[in-house]
Amino acid sequence: MVTTSTDETVAHAGDNKAVSTEQGVPAAVRLVPVVLAGGAGSRLWPMSREQYPKQLIDVLGSESLLQATVQRMKGFNAQGRLVSTPIVVCGNEHRFVTSEQLRERGVEARIVVEPARRDTAPALTLAATTACADGEDAIVLVMPADHAIVDVAAFQAAIALAAQHAERGAIVALGVPPTRADTGFGYIKLGDEISGEAHRIERFVEKPAAEIAAQYVASGEYWWNSGIFVLRASVWLATLKRLQPAMYDACLQAQAQGYSDASFFRPGADAFSSSPADSIDYAVMEHLGSQQGIAEGVVVPLSAGWSDLGSWDAVWDALEKDADGNACRGRVVFEGATSSFAHSEKRLIACVGVTNVVVVETDDAVLVADRSRVQEVKIVVSRMRALQAPEAEVHRKVRRPWGYYDSVDHGERFQVKRIVVNPGGRLSLQRHHHRAEHWIVVSGTALVTRGDEEFLLSENQSTFIPLGVTHRLENPGKLPLELIEVQSGSYLGEDDIVRFDDTYGRA
Incomplete structure (x- = not known):
């Protein structure tokens, strides 16, 4: 990934105001979907866990909320506006599952890995600098990865309208006309009508009390804040620089210090961690219109069966x-x-x-x-x-970049796991200080490294890994490898692993 210095990113972003067609006629500015996939979603426990959060689960249908979100702009071509490769911003602990879920749906995306959680404003800033890295000032469509939309056509129509206002330099929020007095959402007070049902934003209101929410809905002057925004990348960066200079500097420095790691872009960890943590609403949106020289705030209606699935x-x-x-x-x-x-x-x-x-x-x-x-x-x-209950953090079935394991049973000095390794998957070269392991192949072919030995195991064959012996498990075949692992020893925690080599760059 190409990066630029902080000043160059903003200065050159606006140089290309439109893409030229083959006939030399200016076309509409391209649209880059940005999916913010760094949340935890603890309100949907026990399905959503810290290590496998809300956006990765199939809470409504056969695909996860992340998969549904990245496909939401498929077929969009309003006013000749091209949709570019999406940018997905996720946490380090979820990067492999995120990548795998995108691959399952045939979605090619640029995945930006947050070194630390700093809320949505720094995450969007990483995406905006990524969108500007090629020198073109794209319109950015910011979508949380864990929302639901029933009517995709209506959603795309709202985005098309929002993009028209974003192209002229406005920061656009999608507002949902309320159907009830809900205290779980923020509200947007409508200002003057501009055109095509769009309004200027008069102000943002955080989650109100029930009585106040009822007054808002009865007045017809307030819409729910969906958390979906449309804006030029350069406008976001310039506005953030004006309103939140410390965040701006930290994020652009992190981008400049970043590097590519396989299919991921990893911003500089120290610089990003120094950024203040704040949401898009608090950092920027609530200030629109209150100061001279910053972007205009516009709200466009979204009537598409939207839900944030917050409970x-x-x-x-x-x-x-x-x-x-x-x-x-x-x-x-x-x-x-x-x-x-x-x-x-x-x-x-x-x-x-x-x-x-x-x-x-x-x-x-x-x-x-x-x-x-x-x-x-x-x-x-x-x-x-x-209480350090593991059920708050992980499922019994734990995903890994090579596949997954399921803890079937455990006792004081033993644990039984079902392990599935994807074709081509390769566990790290490792050893344990406190446990020995028995491996029994159920189906597929296993390539086993045990000390200085290397050998194949097939269905119904087994091996023993003594305590302290360096070992590795691989799947050289074209079908999933399934085996049963029986661990025995004085300590069976997942932190009893010393890694010597790892295909996936884990420490």
């Missing part, structure tokens, strides 16, 4: 329901239940005579909650973290 109640609201108002996924039976939601990963859930209840079952945890109190799930997760 299990929002998931229930987004799903199809039966005659009694119940929604479910997986193996669920309702009997005399009303207005309830149940999600089963494997086991059968039977809901009898309950009202307004949420039940979510996973391999290692079950949530039962009143639908009116699902926002408190976040508090429960915080308590679990304080």
